[in-house]
Amino acid sequence: MADKMMDMARPSKYGVVGGLGAVAGVDTLLKMIKATPQRQFDVAFEQHPFADSGLACSEDYDPTRRKFYVYNMLKTMERSGVDVALVPCFVSHCFLAELAPELDLSVVSLIDALQACVTKNYPQVRSIGVLTSTFVKDAQLFDRAFGDTWNVLYPEPEVQAQGLMSAVYGPRGIRNGHHDGWCLDSLVSACENLIEQGAELILPGLTEIPVFIEALRMRVGVPIIDSNQAYAEHALFVGGARAAHKFKVGVVGGVGPAATVDFMRKVVQLTRAACDQDHIKMIVEQNPQIPDRTAHLLSGGEDPTISLLATCKRLEEGGADIIAIPCNTAHAFVEKIDAQLNVPILNMLYEVRAHIRRFLPNVHRVGLLATTGTVATGVYHEAFSGSGIELLVPDEANQARVMAAIYGDTGVKSGHTTGRCSDDLTASIKHMQALGAQAVILGCTELPLIELTPEAVSILPLVDPTSVLASSCVAIALQER
Structure with missing residues (x-):
C-alpha cells in the first residue's frame, strides 16, 4: 500500500x-x-x-x-x-x-x-x-x-x-x-x-x-x-509549484447502497472540522449493479470481480488516493483487484483486526456475524491468522437468522431496521455469547444499520467494521495533509 x-x-x-x-x-x-x-x-x-x-x-x-x-x-x-x-x-x-x-x-x-x-x-x-x-x-x-x-x-x-x-x-x-x-x-x-x-x-x-x-x-x-x-x-x-494536495478517498458504493451512505456519514462524523473545507474529499461510485457477492460465492451467481475492478478504476481515474469498499463480502475479491490498480485498497478486515488488538487487548475470542458467503470464504479467518484472536461463527440455525436479518423480507436490505431483523440480530449476539465470544464483529456493513435495544447493545462489545474503516480513512487523510 x-x-x-x-x-x-x-x-x-x-x-x-x-x-x-x-x-x-x-x-x-x-x-x-x-x-x-x-x-x-x-x-x-x-x-x-x-x-x-x-x-x-x-x-x-x-x-x-x-x-x-x-x-x-x-x-x-x-x-x-x-x-x-x-x-x-x-x-x-x-x-x-x-x-x-x-x-x-x-x-x-x-x-x-x-x-x-x-x-x-x-x-x-x-x-x-x-x-x-x-x-x-x-x-x-x-x-x-x-x-x-x-x-x-x-x-x-x-x-x-x-x-x-x-x-x-x-x-x-x-x-x-x-x-x-x-x-x-x-x-x-x-x-x-x-x-x-x-x-x-x-x-x-x-x-x-x-x-x-x-x-x-x-x-x-x-x-x-x-x-x-x-x-x-x-x-x-525552475519549474512550477504544485498546489497543496488534497487527499481524496475513493468509495466503492452500492454494495449495498445504504451501507455506502452510512460509511460516508461516519467519515464526516469522525472528522474534526471547523468548516466545510476541513472535511475530507471523497469520490463515490454508487454502483448497485455490481453483482451480488454472496450469490456468486455460494451458488455460482454472476462474478462481480470485473464490476468491482471497473468501479475501482473509475475512482482511480477520478484522483482517489486510497479506495474504501464498505462491504465485508467484497473483500473476498480484493486481493485479485488490488494487483490491477495503481492506488491501494484499504482492507477493512485488516483494519478491524488492528482495531480489536488496540482497543480490546484482552479479547481473544470474537464472534463473527456476517453473510454466509463471507463466512464460507474464510476471508476474516485469513485476515485474523496469527493475531492470537479466535473467530467463532454461528451454528446453522443462527447463521440462517443472520441471513434473514440481512436478506429476508423484513431484513435490512429490504429497508427494515427494526422489528424481526432486530430480533434476529439480537438472538445471534446472544448465541455468540453462549459460544464464549468476548466481542462480536458485525461483519456485514448492513448489520450496523439495524436498531438494537440498549440491553442488546450491552450484551457484548460490538465492532462496527464500517466505523473502523471510516476512522482509518480519516487518520490516513490527516497524515497526508
Whole structure:
C-alpha cells in the first residue's frame, strides 16, 4: 500500500495553453525552444477556438468563460501526461489559484517568473512601471506581488484607456492583427508616461507586448523585460509549484447502497472540522449493479470481480488516493483487484483486526456475524491468522437468522431496521455469547444499520467494521495533509 502511494519521479513534460492572446502562446513556446537548444524535452501546445464574451481591458470584464477554457485545457493536458503547464495570460493568473486545487499538474506562475527576473537582473531598481490591462490592474495582481518591495506605477488613466488599451484591444490594436507603427507609437507613449512618473524598469503585463520588445527597447530609455522570455526560462529552469494536495478517498458504493451512505456519514462524523473545507474529499461510485457477492460465492451467481475492478478504476481515474469498499463480502475479491490498480485498497478486515488488538487487548475470542458467503470464504479467518484472536461463527440455525436479518423480507436490505431483523440480530449476539465470544464483529456493513435495544447493545462489545474503516480513512487523510 505504501509503495502505491509514493509518487514516481519522471522527466517533465511541458504544456503551453494557447488561444488566450493573439500570439502570446506561440511566442512563449518559441522562446522555450530557443532557450534550450541542447536540451531535449516534451512539450504540448493546446489551442482551441476561444471567443471571449468581453474585453479583458474592461473594468467590468467577467472572466468566467476564460476560467472554463483554461481549466478544460489544463485538464486535457493533465490527461495527456503533462506535468508542468504554462498559461501565458495575465488575466488568467488572476484566478489560477482557484483552479490549482483541482489539478494534478504544476502550473508555472508568470508573476513568480517576473519577480525572479527583476530580483536577479535589476537588484537596484525600486520603481517599476507596469503595462497591463485595466482588469488586471484593478485585480491588483502586480500590487500584491511587487508592492511590498517595489513602487508599482501604472500609466495615467487617459494614457491607460486611450493609448495602451487601444493599442492592444482597439480596432487597430494588436489583438485584431495590427502590428503597425501606430501600435508601437502608442506603446512607446505609455512607457514614456511611466518614466515621467519615475519608473526605472518596464514590466509588460500583457503578453502581446513582447512581440514589439526589440522595437520598444530601441525607443524607450529604461530596461523593458520580455515577459514571455522570462516566463519560458523560469518554467524550464525552475519549474512550477504544485498546489497543496488534497487527499481524496475513493468509495466503492452500492454494495449495498445504504451501507455506502452510512460509511460516508461516519467519515464526516469522525472528522474534526471547523468548516466545510476541513472535511475530507471523497469520490463515490454508487454502483448497485455490481453483482451480488454472496450469490456468486455460494451458488455460482454472476462474478462481480470485473464490476468491482471497473468501479475501482473509475475512482482511480477520478484522483482517489486510497479506495474504501464498505462491504465485508467484497473483500473476498480484493486481493485479485488490488494487483490491477495503481492506488491501494484499504482492507477493512485488516483494519478491524488492528482495531480489536488496540482497543480490546484482552479479547481473544470474537464472534463473527456476517453473510454466509463471507463466512464460507474464510476471508476474516485469513485476515485474523496469527493475531492470537479466535473467530467463532454461528451454528446453522443462527447463521440462517443472520441471513434473514440481512436478506429476508423484513431484513435490512429490504429497508427494515427494526422489528424481526432486530430480533434476529439480537438472538445471534446472544448465541455468540453462549459460544464464549468476548466481542462480536458485525461483519456485514448492513448489520450496523439495524436498531438494537440498549440491553442488546450491552450484551457484548460490538465492532462496527464500517466505523473502523471510516476512522482509518480519516487518520490516513490527516497524515497526508
